[in-house]
Amino acid sequence: NGRVTDANPTSLDLPGWRHVYSGKVRDLYRPTDDTQRMLVVASDRVSAFDHVLSPGIPGKGILLTTLSLWWFDRLAGSDGGRSIPNHLAASHVLTRGADGAANTPDDLQNLIPDAVTGRAMVVKSLDMQPIECVVRGYLTGSGWAEYRESGTVCGIPLPAGLANGDRLPEPIYTPAYKAPLGEHDENISYERTVDLVGAERAAELRDLSLEIYERAARTAEAHGVILADTKFEFGIDENGVMTLADEVLTSDSSRYWDAAAWASGTTAEERMASFDKQIVRDWLAANWAPPREGEPPALPADIVERTTARYRELLDRLTAA
Ligand code: ATP
Ligand code: MG
Numbered sequence: 029n030g031r032v033t034d035a036n037p038t039s040l041d042l043p044g045w046r047h048v049y050s051g052k053v054r055d056l057y058r059p060t061d062d063t064q065r066m067l068v069v070a071s072d073r074v075s076a077f078d079h080v081l082s083p084g085i086p087g088k089g090i091l092l093t094t095l096s097l098w099w100f101d102r103l104a105g106s107d108g109g110r111s112i113p114n115h116l117a118a119s120h121v122l123t124r125g126a127d128g129a130a131n132t133p134d135d136l137q138n139l140i141p142d143a144v145t146g147r148a149m150v151v152k153s154l155d156m157q158p159i160e161c162v163v164r165g166y167l168t169g170s171g172w173a174e175y176r177e178s179g180t181v182c183g184i185p186l187p188a189g190l191a192n193g194d195r196l197p198e199p200i201y202t203p204a205y206k207a208p209l210g211e212h213d214e215n216i217s218y219e220r221t222v223d224l225v226g227a228e229r230a231a232e233l234r235d236l237s238l239e240i241y242e243r244a245a246r247t248a249e250a251h252g253v254i255l256a257d258t259k260f261e262f263g264i265d266e267n268g269v270m271t272l273a274d275e276v277l278t279s280d281s282s283r284y285w286d287a288a289a290w291a292s293g294t295t296a297e298e299r300m301a302s303f304d305k306q307i308v309r310d311w312l313a314a315n316w317a318p319p320r321e322g323e324p325p326a327l328p329a330d331i332v333e334r335t336t337a338r339y340r341e342l343l344d345r346l347t348a349a
Contacts, residue, residue, distance in 0.1 A: 042067070042141040052080050053280060058153070059139075064266075065117055067140070069148045070275070074335070076309045078212065079324045085332055089147035091339045092278040097149065098347055099277040102247060109243050112236065115151040115263065115273040154263025154273050159221055160204040160213055161233050163241035166256040167194050168283065168300060170215070171202065182215045192296040193256075193285075199241050201234045206261070232270050233262055244277050251345050253303065254290055258282035279304040279339050303342035307335050 038050035045057035045067050052075040057067040070093045072084035097116075105111040140148045164171050164181065171181040172192045179185060182202035190196075203221050204213040221230040237260050245255040259281045261274035275281055284303040293299035300306070311331045316324055 066153045069144045076312045085335050093147045095278050096275045113271045117150045156263040158206045160206050161237040161260040162202045163237050164257040165199040193299040252287045254285040254287050256283035303338045
């Protein structure tokens with residue numbers, strides 16, 4: 029499960045940093061001197077159904093990091109909204125130099141080793157909340173599967189007659205419990221999040237998630253892209269502030285569709301022409317029967333190429349002036 033092979037090594041020898049953890053897609057390092065920062069390195073690894081696949085998607089780590097940084101900047105206020113605290117280590121939260129002057133972003137950039145340039149972020153190490161904060165504006169994936177069974181998504185009742193890929197009357201917050209390594213994340217009710225983190229923090233997570241989703245969906249829409257759903261992670265910083273962490277609004281953590289195709293498409297497939305790893309999920313679903321144990325089949329070159337092209341197109345579209 030989540031196996032890593034020679035094609036996608038998880039740990040590099042990075043000067044000034046010590047490897048501490050590898051997830052399916054990202055590798056974490058801590059500084060060899062202080063513990064307030066972390067280096068999050070995005071690899072080209074791609075996962076589906078909780079398995080790391082081979083080969084990786086060339087350039088994916090850079091594309092997703094670029095997209096994350098672009099969104100953090102929007103959400104810090106460049107989209108015209110209020111500033112959402114995020115985990116990027118900005119100059120003012122870092123140490124000061126010997127002369128007392130605050131380190132500049134350039135100094136920060138210098139902390140990123142050449143070997144991972146473009147796919148690493150220096151972040152504040154946070155007390156992570158054990159909740160994946162999912163927001164859905166459209167019905168698909170596991171939400172669609174549940175709706176077909178029961179007319180609800182994560183227990184939230186929805187109007188009858190919705191089809192796969194339909195827009196929801198309003199975005200809904202459908203949290204999941206962030207399972208320990210190797211276990212599947214599990215959809216939970218809002219009440220359960222209150223049990224896990226307390227009423228105040230639970231409400232904060234929900235309200236922040238909905239606010240960020242709505243802002244991001246508006247931005248995406250202005251670029252002809254639908255943000256169908258997405259997942260955020262938050263952590264608490266040293267001052268007790270709820271802080272947006274992890275990657276944000278990337279094509280790994282979100283479903284993005286082409287707005288024009290969605291509007292004109294008649295089949296679910298046409299409507300959900302995606303800029304995310306749905307291409308990989310669909311291929312794997314068709315070529316690897318459940319229970320999906322052992323080694324997954326290798327991704328064919330054309331699937332890898334199409335995925336790379338779609339990831340790049342998403343970035344180009346969103347960041348186009
Ligand atoms: P999965 O492979 O299922 O995604 P994962 O989420 O544990 O597992 P990655 O996403 O590859 O693995 O690694 C990123 C990890 O870093 C996550 O566990 C995430 O919660 C954690 N993380 C992200 N930002 C911070 C931060 N600022 N402080 C502490 N931990 C963080
Ligand atoms: Mg993750």
